Amino acid sequence: NAGVMQNPRHLVRRRGQEARLRCSPMKGHSHVYWYRQLPEEGLKFMVYLQKENIIDESGMPKERFSAEFPKEGPSILRIQQVVRGDSAAYFCASSHPTGELFFGEGSRLTVL
Amino acid sequence: AQSVAQPEDQVNVAEGNPLTVKCTYSVSGNPYLFWYVQYPNRGLQFLLKYITGDNLVKGSYGFEAEFNKSQTSFHLKKPSALVSDSALYFCAVRDGSNAGKSTFGDGTTLTVKP
Numbered sequence: 001n002a003g004v005m006q007n008p009r010h011l012v013r014r015r016g017q018e019a020r021l022r023c024s025p026m027k028g029h030s031h032v033y034w035y036r037q038l039p040e041e042g043l044k045f046m047v048y049l050q051k052e053n054i055i056d057e058s059g060m061p062k063e064r065f066s067a068e069f070p071k072e073g074p075s076i077l078r079i080q081q082v083v084r085g086d087s088a089a090y091f092c093a094s095s096h097p098t099g100e101l102f103f104g105e106g107s108r109l110t111v112l
Numbered sequence: 113a114q115s116v117a118q119p120e121d122q123v124n125v126a127e128g129n130p131l132t133v134k135c136t137y138s139v140s141g142n143p144y145l146f147w148y149v150q151y152p153n154r155g156l157q158f159l160l161k162y163i164t165g166d167n168l169v170k171g172s173y174g175f176e177a178e179f180n181k182s183q184t185s186f187h188l189k190k191p192s193a194l195v196s197d198s199a200l201y202f203c204a205v206r207d208g209s210n211a212g213k214s215t216f217g218d219g220t221t222l223t224v225k226p
Contacts, residue, residue, distance in 0.1 A: 004155075033214070035216075041218065041219075042202065042216050042217060042219045043156070043216040044216075045213045045214070045215065048212065048213050055212075056212060056213055058213075059213075091155055091156070093156075099161075100146055100158040100161050101146075101148075101156070101158065101204075102158065103148075103155035103156040104155050105154060105155045106153075106155050
């Protein structure tokens with residue numbers, strides 16, 4: 001079984017550009033979570049989605065960030081007008097409703 | 113609200129010695145507790161979980177953890193550390209009353225020296 005697939009693994013953007021990160025959950029998993037990890041810090045929850053629904057977006061910045069998990073295709077985390085402070089590793093995880101999380105390898109965003 | 117505290121940023125042990133990585137939690141509902149390990153530039157890997165049942169749970173690579181409800185703790189342990197156990201360890205809690213988010217501690221870097 002393929003694990004959680006994230007792409008791109010590395011992304012470089014200039015300030016003001018858009019970053020789009022993709023995540024395909026494990027087969028059979030309908031719950032997707034996005035976390036952000038800053039250097040030397042822990043994981044901070046951003047958003048929890050099920051197919052076509054945002055369940056909890058309490059960790060998402062109010063502006064510039066959005067997420068979706070369409071009926072077909074991967075989950076997308078979109079960051080508009082990136083700033084240097086957005087530079088981080090963004091991890092996607094999937095799970096069954098009450099089980100452990102399975103993480104992707106992360107997408108590392110660098111904003112120049 | 114739910115939270116996790118990992119009071120030690122760093123734990124150093126000698127190979128062959130027992131190790132403990134501490135974790136305390138706070139959650140309003142039933143605690144579902146997890147340990148994950150992260151190697152450099154990699155995603156997190158699941159080690160073990162407590163959902164219900166025996167307070168001592170066993171997981172991957174010889175790790176185990178003990179759930180203590182009165183102390184709201186879930187410390188990770190291993191009887192004999194290996195150099196290859198050196199990594200970043202995260203404790204996480206989820207409210208078992210609903211299928212919501214997991215909240216992670218800030219992580220503890222374990223270094224096992226030969």
